[in-house]
Amino acid sequence: MFTTGPDGRLMADHVAVTDLVRDHGSPLYVYSASRMRDNVNALKDACESALPADRQPLIAFATKANSNLAVLNLFAQMGLGADVVSGGELHRAIRAGIDPGKIVFSGVGKNDDEIAAALDHGILQINVESEPELNRIADIARRKNKRARVAFRLNPDVDAGTHEKITTGRDDNKFGLPAARVAALYQQSQSDMFLDPVGISLHIGSQLTSLDPYAEAFQKLSDFVYELRNNGMDVRRTDLGGGLGIVYEDEDAPCLNSYAALIRDLVLPLNTEIILEPGRLLVGKAGLLASRVLYVKETDTHRYLVLDAGMNDLMRPALYDAFHAIRPAGPQREGDYMTYDVVGPVCETSDTFARARSLPPLHHNDVVAIMDTGAYGASMGSTYNTRPRAAEILVDGSNVAVIRARETLDSMLAAEHIPTWPASKPD
Ligand code: LLP
Numbered sequence: 001m002f003t004t005g006p007d008g009r010l011m012a013d014h015v016a017v018t019d020l021v022r023d024h025g026s027p028l029y030v031y032s033a034s035r036m037r038d039n040v041n042a043l044k045d046a047c048e049s050a051l052p053a054d055r056q057p058l059i060a061f062a063t064k065a066n067s068n069l070a071v072l073n074l075f076a077q078m079g080l081g082a083d084v085v086s087g088g089e090l091h092r093a094i095r096a097g098i099d100p101g102k103i104v105f106s107g108v109g110k111n112d113d114e115i116a117a118a119l120d121h122g123i124l125q126i127n128v129e130s131e132p133e134l135n136r137i138a139d140i141a142r143r144k145n146k147r148a149r150v151a152f153r154l155n156p157d158v159d160a161g162t163h164e165k166i167t168t169g170r171d172d173n174k175f176g177l178p179a180a181r182v183a184a185l186y187q188q189s190q191s192d193m194f195l196d197p198v199g200i201s202l203h204i205g206s207q208l209t210s211l212d213p214y215a216e217a218f219q220k221l222s223d224f225v226y227e228l229r230n231n232g233m234d235v236r237r238t239d240l241g242g243g244l245g246i247v248y249e250d251e252d253a254p255c256l257n258s259y260a261a262l263i264r265d266l267v268l269p270l271n272t273e274i275i276l277e278p279g280r281l282l283v284g285k286a287g288l289l290a291s292r293v294l295y296v297k298e299t300d301t302h303r304y305l306v307l308d309a310g311m312n313d314l315m316r317p318a319l320y321d322a323f324h325a326i327r328p329a330g331p332q333r334e335g336d337y338m339t340y341d342v343v344g345p346v347c348e349t350s351d352t353f354a355r356a357r358s359l360p361p362l363h364h365n366d367v368v369a370i371m372d373t374g375a376y377g378a379s380m381g382s383t384y385n386t387r388p389r390a391a392e393i394l395v396d397g398s399n400v401a402v403i404r405a406r407e408t409l410d411s412m413l414a415a416e417h418i419p420t421w422p423a424s425k426p427d
Contacts, residue, residue: 001035002288002371008332010288010369012395017290017329021367024391025406026292027309029378031066033074033396035286036374040078042256043278050260051268058124060104062242062279063089065375070394070403071283072096081124083242083277087114094121104239104275106153106203108133108174115140118148124275125149127201127239129176134185134195141194150189151201151239152182156220160205160213160243176202179224186233197233199272200225203241207280209251211258214243218266225270238267239275246284248372249323280375287374289314289390290329293366294345303340305362310344311351312384314370314377318350326354329367333360342368346385378404383412 003011010017012030021028040059047056060081063072067089072082073096081102082093093103103123105114108130115137118126128134128150141148155176177185182200189195204217218240225235240263247253267274291309298304316322326342337358344351353370362368381389388407393400 001032001038002285002369008330010327010329012288012393014398015395015400017288017369018367020393020395020400021290021292021329023400024393024402026290026367027307027313027390028290029287029313029373029390029392029404030290030369031068031071031283031287031374031392031394031403033286033394036071036074036283037078039282039286040075040080043276043281046256046260047263049257050264051274055268055274057240057263057274057276058102060102060124060239060275060277061282062277063093064379065279066283066287066377067092067379068392068394068403069096070401072098074394075282081275083279087111087117090114090117090121090123100124104151104201104277106201106277110136112136112140115148116144119144119146123149125151125198125201125237125239127151127153128185129153131177131181131185134189138189138192138194147194147196149196149198151199151237152177152185152197153201153203154179154182154221154224156202156204156217158204158213158217158220160208161210162205162207162243162245179220179227182224183228183231183233186228187231190233199235199237199239200228201239201241201275203277204243206243207245208243209245209254211254211262214240214259215262215266218262222266222270225272235270235272237273237275238270239277240267242277242279242281244278244281246280246372246375248325282375284375285372287372287377289370289373289377290367291370293362293364293368295364296340296362303338305340305342305359305368307342307344307353307368309353309370309390310346310385310387311348312346312382312387313344313390314353314373315380315382316373316376317353318348324353324373325371326357326359327369327371328360328362329369335361346387383407386412388412 076097085107100121106127153176189197291307311318342354391406392404
């Protein structure tokens with residue numbers, strides 16, 4: 001949990017964020033294990049109150065939101081599965097102790113090695129997004145003499161009303177297949193002995209704040225499953241994707257009980273196994289990015305708070321104009337609030353975390369926290385401008401663990417080589 005201590009200090013469970021930065025440096029991702037567990041339990045509770053005990057969904061955490069091994073292991077211990085979108089994420093999920101029988105593999109561009117790894121590990125299902133992909137899976141399964149469990153990703157053509165760059169369920173997105181194509185491929189797979197079509201998946205977008213698009217998508221899914229069954233298909237599983245939004249600023253977060261009630265009303269009657277793929281919901285508010293103030297730079301028109309964290313550490317504001325609350329992590333201080341543009345050191349104008357943000361007076365070396373960055377923060381980080389990736393810390397009560405060491409300059413350069421060409425004779 002992130003709370004404010006009696007002197008105004010920002011606390012991660014029982015540990016002051018400023019102490020963490022003193023001990024582990026800056027910039028620093030800090031995660032709260034208790035908050036992650038609470039997030040999982042809130043979703044489980046909503047499902048338990050709406051759905052019968054023997055029909056509880058498999059919660060497959062969308063690994064891309066936060067793929068640190070320790071985070072995945074925490075979820076593995078709570079019985080969660082994983083939604084992975086690359087061989088790398090599959091490898092992480094298994095290394096972290098997630099049961100392969102609870103792993104689903106999504107994404108439009110799985111390569112042969114990734115498909116082979118999924119089959120070798122015997123994962124729960126591969127979510128197929130195109131006909132050529134299905135053919136590759138069938139070929140590779142045949143070569144291995146295995147039967148690939150596949151689900152087809154339906155593109156329900158629903159507008160999730162989220163940011164243009166993270167909507168996925170419209171027919172002009174690259175994701176999924178229209179119903180008629182899915183029906184044809186389902187049929188084709190049923191007669192292929194190396195394919196086992198298990199069901200339908202969908203995912204309509206991310207950071208949804210209204211449940212209406214889910215209602216529309218689940219209704220379409222339900223109609224479609226009945227249609228498939230009427231045509232003799234065996235549909236045993238429905239994967240409802242992720243997308244539940246969280247409060248970053250002043251949005252209304254969707255109510256989990258209402259979400260579970262939608263599943264009860266629209267999906268439960270299908271009598272399928274149900275899979276959910278939440279990412280952001282489980283980790284977003286369980287993480288922050290702590291950063292030291294390098295400089296306060298005043299120009300004629302602006303006051304810039306220059307941090308030592310940059311867009312390479314947290315891409316969301318630069319990429320989506322995403323809002324993240326920013327607050328001082330140190331003890332409360334007297335003084336009038338001032339307006340700052342909060343920026344990083346990267347040589348791009350878009351390396352801006354916030355514009356015209358009102359904050360108390362801040363000085364060189366003060367620590368600030370960019371809040372709600374547990375999802376799509378570190379996992380989208382890069383080393384742009386040859387900036388080592390930030391360290392990541394997991395706090396659980398009074399326990400503190402470094403779950404990713406700060407990257408070193410040597411490790412950053414280790415894979416690069418200056419070629420030594422054979423000497424060529426001058427012409
Ligand atoms: N399942 C599939 C197939 C997905 O593509 C995604 C996210 C999820 C589940 C999890 O969605 P969530 O529950 O986290 O909304 N980088 C963006 C978000 C991209 C989401 C991509 N897909 C951001 O920072 O907002």
